Ligand code: HEC
Ligand code: HEC
Ligand code: HEC
């Protein structure tokens with residue numbers, strides 16, 4: 281009997297088509313197009329707010345005519361630039377201007393040109409939209425504006441119960457809790473997204489930290505330093521908070537998060553000897569993991585050996601952050617970020633050559649908002665222009681590789697900049 285031979289070509293062809301269709305269905309029906317999942321609160325804009333009686337508009341500048349200092353502080357903060365931030369704009373281009381980003385980066389309905397009616401199956405790219413006739417042109421440029429946090433139902437909400445103001449006010453206990461930050465700073469994962477706590481899960485990292493709660497530290501303790509002053513022009517002096525929200529865009533703030541200490545063995549090396557360095561990096565000042573927030577953020581720890589002429593003869597670099605596989609599903613493979621008060625040792629060994637008389641080791645810690653690769657991609661394909669810094673050197677120190685090394689190492693503890701571990705910074709926490 282003759283066996284019928286199966287012809288390979290058509291079978292392979294069919295198989296390719298079937299796989300292609302499955303992949304297409306997976307990407308269009310199951311895998312979300314954005315890197316996070318939806319939650320009821322931020323799936324929608326903060327509902328439309330009318331102007332409170334007694335005020336001209338909801339514009340921050342108008343609030344600023346009476347709340348001058350708060351307005352000036354807010355203006356310098358990243359909240360005021362959450363929409364025009366060039367990194368946001370570039371990534372938003374990449375995501376084809378999908379509406380959902382605005383719900384945190386320009387969160388009030390008054391700031392959004394389109395009204396969302398329905399989000400079928402939570403697929404944001406298929407949302408049905410109609411023009412928002414109450415949209416105030418240009419208001420989106422204020423990003424996270426005053427009214428996004430303070431105005432509800434035509435009333436200004438705040439932390440006091442006894443204001444005498446030209447606008448209606450209401451005491452709201454949430455202002456002195458982390459509740460104020462939850463909506464936008466606890467971005468959750470969606471289907472087929474396996475993060476270690478959400479892409480911008482700062483809130484979840486803090487929640488797990490009993491230490492912060494025991495000490496009574498809330499987000500505002502570190503990100504909105506205490507101040508005593510009139511809160512409005514001509515008003516009484518009160519205890520309030522500065523509207524600064526410094527974070528990853530401010531090298532001074534990042535410096536506050538870390539403490540660094542370097543030791544060497546032997547502490548007084550001579551040419552021909554092997555030296556072992558240990559750098560201890562401590563999360564001494566943040567109430568959550570460092571780095572936190574945006575999954576692109578990372579630290580790098582570098583050791584560089586420089587010869588007498590300043591040429592690099594050896595270089596070692598390590599990174600601290602999250603390693604995420606973005607395709608075909610989002611999978612966080614590894615997370616070596618530091619929890620509050622946790623520390624990590626970085627080792628570096630070097631055999632000093634005989635001729636190394638006035639050589640040095642340079643120790644450097646840098647904070648990266650993006651990787652060089654992503655920065656390049658955003659510039660080439662998504663309209664990132666300008667030269668906004670995206671890498672900050674937050675610790676840099678040269679140590680001599682000779683018998684004076686021990687003196688340089690001892691001097692670390694008296695260095696006012698960083699030196700040994702010191703708990704956060706006494707003047708901003710509280
Ligand atoms: C014409 C001046 C003026 C304007 C404009 C103004 N305020 Fe006020 N606001 C005041 C005064 C005065 C107080 C009370 C100060 C006090 O008692 O210490 C106040 C109080 C507040 C409080 C504290 C409320 C509480 O009881 O906790 C908040 C919050 C506030 N304003 C926010 C805003 C915002 C947001 C805007 C803009 C949408 C705004 N204000 C516009 C004058 C103004
Ligand atoms: C309505 C949404 C919203 C709320 C509410 C909100 N934030 Fe933010 N926050 C943002 C967005 C969006 C960014 C990122 C802006 C950017 O980088 O483009 C941000 C950035 C930050 C940063 C990083 C600054 C930097 O330099 O990278 C800090 C710190 C911060 N917020 C603290 C807070 C704290 C504390 C609260 C609560 C009191 C709070 N935020 C409430 C939306 C919000
Ligand atoms: C991300 C949310 C957020 C934004 C945006 C915001 N505030 Fe506040 N505001 C707060 C919080 C939280 C407090 C409570 C601080 C405290 O505990 O005293 C506060 C307090 C206040 C107070 C009372 C005084 C004080 O220091 O407590 C005033 C007045 C005020 N804000 C005005 C403004 C104005 C004006 C703007 C815009 C220029 C603005 N806020 C933007 C969150 C915000």
Ligand code: HEC
Nearest residue numbers: 465486498499502527528533534537565566567570571573
């Ligand atoms: C004990 C002080 C402290 C507390 C409490 C704290 N933070 Fe921070 N936070 C810091 C320091 C210091 C940094 C700078 C280090 C960094 O960016 O990794 C920072 C950075 C950040 C950033 C910027 C990340 C980036 O690179 O853009 C965000 C967002 C943030 N914090 C949000 C929060 C929120 C939300 C809370 C409350 C759940 C909170 N923080 C509580 C100290 C604190």
Ligand code: HEC
Nearest residue numbers: 314322367368371372375380381384464465467572573574
């Ligand atoms: C639920 C609130 C929320 C939504 C929705 C959201 N973001 Fe953000 N985004 C944040 C917060 C909070 C931060 C600050 C985290 C930090 O500082 O590390 C941030 C930071 C960023 C940053 C880093 C900015 C910088 O200067 O480095 C980019 C880029 C960004 N978001 C893009 C987007 C895009 C694109 C979308 C829509 C696909 C989006 N975001 C949707 C809350 C949100």
